[in-house]
């Protein structure tokens with residue numbers, strides 16, 4: 726598996742993974758069109774890549790033309806237009822997903838480790854995220870990387886990793 730920094734051209738990959746993250750239950754809660762039109766969900770990728778955005782894409786180097794295996798990205802969102810896992814204006818909010826067929830093989834672990842290391846190298850003080858109740862695979866991954874629950878937003882925990 727190869728993990729590389731996301732570029733401007735990776736917006737379609739990130740959109741596909743934002744859809745996976747929002748549809749993590751396996752039900753189609755969002756269609757691609759509805760996700761694009763949703764003002765709250767849209768904040769995670771509107772204007773990608775703004776200053777402060779940081780993302781990574783995982784792929785299979787033996788199948789260069791195959792779709793990406795997964796992606797992760799983080800961006801600071803302001804209190805006036807926050808994401809679901811808002812903690813502070815200077816704490817980027819993280820989003821990630823791995824394609825369904827590629828889960829359980831360490832792709833999520835590699836993406837999260839890479840993004841956390843890169844955020845630390847950039848001087849971020851912390852990263853946050855939102856994980857819905859019942860998403861045990863994601864929660865397990867976050868806890869294993871040191872994220873702790875710092876709040877609630879609807880049916881989800883807000884988790885924070887201090888860097």
Ligand SMILES: CC(C)(COP(=O)(O)OP(=O)(O)OC[C@H]1O[C@@H](n2cnc3c(N)ncnc32)[C@H](O)[C@@H]1OP(=O)(O)O)[C@@H](O)C(=O)NCCC(=O)NCCS
Pocket residue numbers: 745746747749821822823824827828829830831832833834835855856857860861862863864865866869
């Ligand atoms: C969460 C997600 C990104 C993890 O990616 P992945 O590539 O499968 O992750 P890894 O293979 O590196 O690790 C998965 C870990 O979760 C564990 N896991 C898997 N299913 C689990 C479950 N139902 N309950 C608890 N742990 C679970 C695995 O055992 C593994 O832990 P381990 O390495 O300590 O054994 C992936 O499941 C996914 O894309 N889910 C849908 C989108 C999503 O939920 N995004 C996050 C929104 S907050």
